[in-house]
Amino acid sequence: xxxxxxPPVKKDPLKNTRMGHVSPGLRSRAARAMAVxxxxxxxVLQVCDYCCTATYPPRDRCxxxxxxxxxxDQPTGATVMTExxxxxxxxxxxxxxxxxxxxxxxxxxxxxxxxxxxxxxRPGDRVRMELKLDRGGNPALFAMPEKETPNMVDDAQYRTxxxxxxxxxxxxxxxxxxxxxxxxxxLLKAGARAVFLGNGDTTMRFDGEAExxxxxxxxxxxxxVTDTNSVTKLAHQLGGRIDIVVNxxxxxxxxxxxxxxxxxxxxxxxxxxxxxLMRLAQGFGPxxxxxxxxxxxxxxxxxxxxxxxxxxxxxxxxxxxxxxxARLALISGLRGEMAQTGIRVISVLTGPVDDVWHQHVPxxxxxxxxxxxxxxxxxxxxxxxxxxxxxxKDLFARWQADPFLTIREENQ
Amino acid sequence: MSNSLLSDLAGALVSGRVQMVDLTNTxxxxxxxxxxPPEFGQCAPFRMEKVSRYDENGPAWYWNNxxxxxxxxTHFDAPAHWVTGKDVPSNTVDAIPAREFxxxxxxxxxxxxxxxxxxxxxxxxxxxxxEVEFGRIPxxxxxxxxxxxxxxxxxxDYVNMQxxxxxxxxxxxxxxEFMVHERDCIGLAVETVGTDAGQAxxxxxxxxAHSILHGNGRFGLQxxxxxxxxxxxxxxxxxxxxxxxxxxxxxxRVVAMIEGKNV
Numbered sequence: 001x002x003x004x005x006x007p008p009v010k011k012d013p014l015k016n017t018r019m020g021h022v023s024p025g026l027r028s029r030a031a032r033a034m035a036v037x038x039x040x041x042x043x044v045l046q047v048c049d050y051c052c053t054a055t056y057p058p059r060d061r062c063x064x065x066x067x068x069x070x071x072x073d074q075p076t077g078a079t080v081m082t083e084x085x086x087x088x089x090x091x092x093x094x095x096x097x098x099x100x101x102x103x104x105x106x107x108x109x110x111x112x113x114x115x116x117x118x119x120x121x122r123p124g125d126r127v128r129m130e131l132k133l134d135r136g137g138n139p140a141l142f143a144m145p146e147k148e149t150p151n152m153v154d155d156a157q158y159r160t161x162x163x164x165x166x167x168x169x170x171x172x173x174x175x176x177x178x179x180x181x182x183x184x185x186x187l188l189k190a191g192a193r194a195v196f197l198g199n200g201d202t203t204m205r206f207d208g209e210a211e212x213x214x215x216x217x218x219x220x221x222x223x224x225v226t227d228t229n230s231v232t233k234l235a236h237q238l239g240g241r242i243d244i245v246v247n248x249x250x251x252x253x254x255x256x257x258x259x260x261x262x263x264x265x266x267x268x269x270x271x272x273x274x275x276x277l278m279r280l281a282q283g284f285g286p287x288x289x290x291x292x293x294x295x296x297x298x299x300x301x302x303x304x305x306x307x308x309x310x311x312x313x314x315x316x317x318x319x320x321x322x323x324x325x326a327r328l329a330l331i332s333g334l335r336g337e338m339a340q341t342g343i344r345v346i347s348v349l350t351g352p353v354d355d356v357w358h359q360h361v362p363x364x365x366x367x368x369x370x371x372x373x374x375x376x377x378x379x380x381x382x383x384x385x386x387x388x389x390x391x392x393k394d395l396f397a398r399w400q401a402d403p404f405l406t407i408r409e410e411n412q
Numbered sequence: 413m414s415n416s417l418l419s420d421l422a423g424a425l426v427s428g429r430v431q432m433v434d435l436t437n438t439x440x441x442x443x444x445x446x447x448x449p450p451e452f453g454q455c456a457p458f459r460m461e462k463v464s465r466y467d468e469n470g471p472a473w474y475w476n477n478x479x480x481x482x483x484x485x486t487h488f489d490a491p492a493h494w495v496t497g498k499d500v501p502s503n504t505v506d507a508i509p510a511r512e513f514x515x516x517x518x519x520x521x522x523x524x525x526x527x528x529x530x531x532x533x534x535x536x537x538x539x540x541x542x543e544v545e546f547g548r549i550p551x552x553x554x555x556x557x558x559x560x561x562x563x564x565x566x567x568x569d570y571v572n573m574q575x576x577x578x579x580x581x582x583x584x585x586x587x588x589e590f591m592v593h594e595r596d597c598i599g600l601a602v603e604t605v606g607t608d609a610g611q612a613x614x615x616x617x618x619x620x621a622h623s624i625l626h627g628n629g630r631f632g633l634q635x636x637x638x639x640x641x642x643x644x645x646x647x648x649x650x651x652x653x654x655x656x657x658x659x660x661x662x663x664x665r666v667v668a669m670i671e672g673k674n675v
Contacts, residue, residue, distance in 0.1 A: 203444055203566070203568045203570065203571065204444075204447070204568065204571070204573055205568065224441070224442075226457075226459065227441040227442070227457075227459060228459075228460070228461060228462075229441050229460070230441060230442070264453050264454075264456075265453075268454070268456070271459075356450075
């Protein structure tokens, strides 16, 4: 069993903060393709189109027959063959975290692989493999106990591959709406130490306010992402304490492009969802980057909740699809920047939210609690992208299979 | 110095016999704007983005881009703001003759009534009684309602939005008809977020201040401060809206001249 993670103790102010080293990011295109799939929570290996042999590590051609390779989901079973404890290394991250256990496993899918080992697994054990992203966004195999063990996710090595909210302090940007409030509740349930809940207008009441205020570990903070001054002020005040940012800003209005659209709605959407995202990144990103390896409550992740229709556009909601597309582009850029400092950048994509702005949209709609659950899932598994609800999952699958067909389907 | 009206004024300003009172709230991102039901278009609050401040984007100069609605902060309502004023001549801020931008004010103090009842309604009857006590409202004056509402800025009590809507004082239709047709006012000047009372959408006709003032070519001044610093009669208000082409209103700096002590 794993010792349960203790709440962090107050930092010794005379000690330097440990720098957040990451592994080298210069990888082959094949390794990057594996990373993309790891970010989606899939367990994949390359399989030869000709001899059907699975191979690892990522390659450009089949090592057996030189055939072309294709990524395929694989069974996650494996057996640990050997283990090694690394005590001395030139790698800056592992040097700080030694001793570190690795081992070789025989994958059910065929190949053997060098993998990171959970503290509850030993040579000879059957294990469940996970394909993870390391702090720098590189793919890595992690061997987990086949069956749940006590406090399994508190394993020190495993925690560096996730952004688990347990004992962490989280800023949720829009606490005035149902998504932000569901988010706060889910984070506390997942063990977050504190949730700072943004209130964009401190002089105007909002539904759910009393319930949020009553939570012992929720603090309502003034934050309006459309106001640079507001974001900067809060970042100056709390930047060093925020371990996870969850951006739930959303402006949903029905709109076409040439027909049935309002420029002011589009402007308000961009100001809140796009420029607002950049304000948050500029406000909180640097301080988070400086604390990415700062003990139990190190800064860990920046999560952006956006409409899945950013991938395709959407008839009737063209404006919000446009802002979501812009968010996805900014998030991709931010992910590249933050990977150099060990902070995960996560997109959670939603279908039509079950709120007042989608009253005319038929089901399936995405409940705020589903979005919150999807964010927690992404954090605890260390994902880069996660779909909340059936509508988003369906669209994402169609988009992966045929992007341009899906774009046509969603806009006619 | 030549002996003329303006030179007399200049002398009075220099000596302090005429003093200036700033009636303007500071334009800031958190200054409240009017709140409409969410499905309507909304009034954009004031926003400011730095372009440069002695930095790599401009080593020796500081300046910002700003954005807002025409009706954000202390602002002027032109007749075109309301549908009743859509066909009034010179009804937009760029077309209003400059002579309208300086006018005397009569200050009606309803601060005590408003403190007791945030929904206090000024009626024709109230105004005629007021005239008996203080004197007749002269023509071509701003009629300024002193409510001390500006002291609530920064708190939830300013817009005072409850589940049944906003609650703030204002006039009913009989009062506005009286101001416009019997006292020929320039316009109505208030400290609240709008010239109409918070609950005025439930009045008959709805929103009488907007409807009657603008339908008759009169103006509104909103979100003022410091009306408690003005005398009942004798203040001169200077309110020059920005010359926005076709604009329905404008944020502006509003000041009042009052006679001070001889120095």
